[in-house]
Amino acid sequence: MFIPLLVIVFGIVWLLSRWRTRSRNPGEPPLVSGWLPYFGVSREFATKRLAFLQECKRHHGNVFTCLLSGQYITFITDPFAYGPASRLGPFLDFHEFAGKLLRKAFAIIDYSDPKYNISEHELHRLNARALQGEALADLTKSVRKTLQSIIQQEIEERQRFSNDGWHEEGLYSFCSRIMLHAGFVTLFGHNKSLSSTTMKNVRDDFQRFDDAFAMVMAGIPMWLLRGAFKARVALEQRFLAENVETLLEPSTLIAQRIAMFNRSNTLSDLQKARAHFAVLWAAHANTLPLAFWVLFYFLRNPEALKAVRAEVEELCGADLNLSENRIPLDQRQLNGLVNLSSAVKETMRLVSSAMHVRVAKQNFNLDLGSGRTYSIRRGDMLAMVPELTYMDPEIYAKPEEFHHDRYIDEFGKERTSFQYRGRDLKHFLMPFGSGSSMCPGRFFALNEIRQLMVLLLCHFDMELVHPEDPPPKSRRNIGIQPPREDVMFRYRCKV
Numbered sequence: 397m398f399i400p401l402l403v404i405v406f407g408i409v410w411l412l413s414r415w416r417t418r419s420r421n422p423g424e425p426p427l428v429s430g431w432l433p434y435f436g437v438s439r440e441f442a443t444k445r446l447a448f449l450q451e452c453k454r455h456h457g458n459v460f461t462c463l464l465s466g467q468y469i470t471f472i473t474d475p476f477a478y479g480p481a482s483r484l485g486p487f488l489d490f491h492e493f494a495g496k497l498l499r500k501a502f503a504i505i506d507y508s509d510p511k512y513n514i515s516e517h518e519l520h521r522l523n524a525r526a527l528q529g530e531a532l533a534d535l536t537k538s539v540r541k542t543l544q545s546i547i548q549q550e551i552e553e554r555q556r557f558s559n560d561g562w563h564e565e566g567l568y569s570f571c572s573r574i575m576l577h578a579g580f581v582t583l584f585g586h587n588k589s590l591s592s593t594t595m596k597n598v599r600d601d602f603q604r605f606d607d608a609f610a611m612v613m614a615g616i617p618m619w620l621l622r623g624a625f626k627a628r629v630a631l632e633q634r635f636l637a638e639n640v641e642t643l644l645e646p647s648t649l650i651a652q653r654i655a656m657f658n659r660s661n662t663l664s665d666l667q668k669a670r671a672h673f674a675v676l677w678a679a680h681a682n683t684l685p686l687a688f689w690v691l692f693y694f695l696r697n698p699e700a701l702k703a704v705r706a707e708v709e710e711l712c713g714a715d716l717n718l719s720e721n722r723i724p725l726d727q728r729q730l731n732g733l734v735n736l737s738s739a740v741k742e743t744m745r746l747v748s749s750a751m752h753v754r755v756a757k758q759n760f761n762l763d764l765g766s767g768r769t770y771s772i773r774r775g776d777m778l779a780m781v782p783e784l785t786y787m788d789p790e791i792y793a794k795p796e797e798f799h800h801d802r803y804i805d806e807f808g809k810e811r812t813s814f815q816y817r818g819r820d821l822k823h824f825l826m827p828f829g830s831g832s833s834m835c836p837g838r839f840f841a842l843n844e845i846r847q848l849m850v851l852l853l854c855h856f857d858m859e860l861v862h863p864e865d866p867p868p869k870s871r872r873n874i875g876i877q878p879p880r881e882d883v884m885f886r887y888r889c890k891v
């Protein structure tokens with residue numbers, strides 16, 4: 397009786413372990429499928445992602461495939477392979493992965509369906525054209541003006557309410573309040589309806605939605621996340637044509653997207669609104685936390701603050717009244733702030749955790765220029781994890797520390813390569829993705845952040861309430877992560 401029972405139990409366990417797992421074929425990367433059927437090594441990946449991937453790399457080399465919740469993902473961990481991997485366009489699809497995510501999170505339609513008369517390719521080109529080149533100069537000018545006027549309002553409010561001049565607030569709340577307002581007005585335009593109460597509601601809904609984003613990515617249906625779902629519905633309403641099309645002076649990006657959507661007879665008003673909300677999210681989900689972290693690391697590192705203050709003061713002079721024409725904070729001036737630019741990059745290195753994921757459109761041989769090729773199966777995913785590079789002490793000495801000048805070379809110029817294993821490494825920092833799907837808003841984002849820092853340094857004295865506390869933990873594991881809890885800081889207007 398006992399032996400047949402044992403055989404049955406072992407049989408079930410064996411069958412379960414074969415279900416949705418596969419064996420490694422000749423030429424394929426080493427397979428890490430764990431012992432749990434279907435889930436594979438999801439638990440290890442979710443709980444200690446970096447340590448787990450570093451361990452896999454030590455055991456299996458630079459390329460290996462993991463089973464994660466039913467999906468096979470091949471990880472590419474050699475930083476010299478990121479260049480060749482970004483050029484695998486014919487074999488890989490970014491949009492399938494991103495499109496599925498957009499449909500899950502924003503309930504956006506599938507643009508590749510011809511009935512909508514919207515070409516995904518055209519939309520992609522529009523994004524790049526309207527956020528870069530000549531359009532970038534206009535956007536930079538416009539966001540500078542908006543930031544300046546929001547900060548001016550802040551100054552007036554503080555002067556009205558504070559006795560000793562100092563005002564205490566959460567740093568994330570402060571940065572996100574200013575940045576979301578400035579970004580919203582710059583991209584979508586302005587009118588009297590955008591009061592500070594309206595902007596506060598937008599920010600609260602945005603935050604509720606964004607907090608749930610990692611769960612949506614992990615496969616939890618949006619309708620189960622009640623708070624986030626309601627927040628999305630509230631935000632969609634704000635982007636209906638009757639609201640968004642009455643805003644004055646929208647950016648070229650939004651004006652051209654509206655024109656493109658209005659060409660389609662089949663796209664509903666709600667669908668258009670959802671697409672606008674998706675842009676608001678793309679433009680702020682990383683930018684708000686980045687603004688927080690940059691300011692946080694400045695306030696915690698007096699040496700960095702001193703160096704950046706010095707170059708900002710050199711640019712602005714003793715007179716801190718940054719009237720628009722005198723100090724435009726345009727591309728040339730912002731690029732000249734080498735300490736600030738380097739500190740922003742250093743912050744991104746420490747806090748960015750974006751994985752670059754693509755789907756294999758067909759079976760193909762992955763050639764990463766190392767002399768070895770790997771067979772990849774159609775439907776599998778490929779992922780680059782630049783975070784492994786960021787935390788590699790062979791590339792970045794003392795990688796866990798903040799060094800504001802890491803990205804400045806010996807001539808005081810922007811550093812363009814790092815040494816790794818005796819060779820020049822070009823792909824040492826990739827917070828904006830890679831290849832043709834790289835973030836089209838990256839130049840604008842960097843300009844916005846640098847302008848915000850210059851304006852804050854010019855207008856306020858600032859300090860952390862508890863500067864000796866360790867950095868707060870982050871809330872999620874995608875992109876640039878906001879802090880789990882806000883950090884208190886105090887600021888007062890300069891006289």
Ligand code: HEM
Binds near residue numbers: 520683834840
């Ligand atoms: C610190 C700020 C930002 C970071 C770190 C960031 C990062 C990214 C990343 C990683 C992607 C996906 C690229 C890939 O996987 O290859 C992306 C896509 C995108 N980003 Fe950003 N982004 C930032 C700011 C912005 C801003 C300010 C805008 C717009 C004003 C923007 C607009 C977009 C759009 C439209 C896409 C989708 C591109 C497409 O598929 O056509 N981003 N971003």
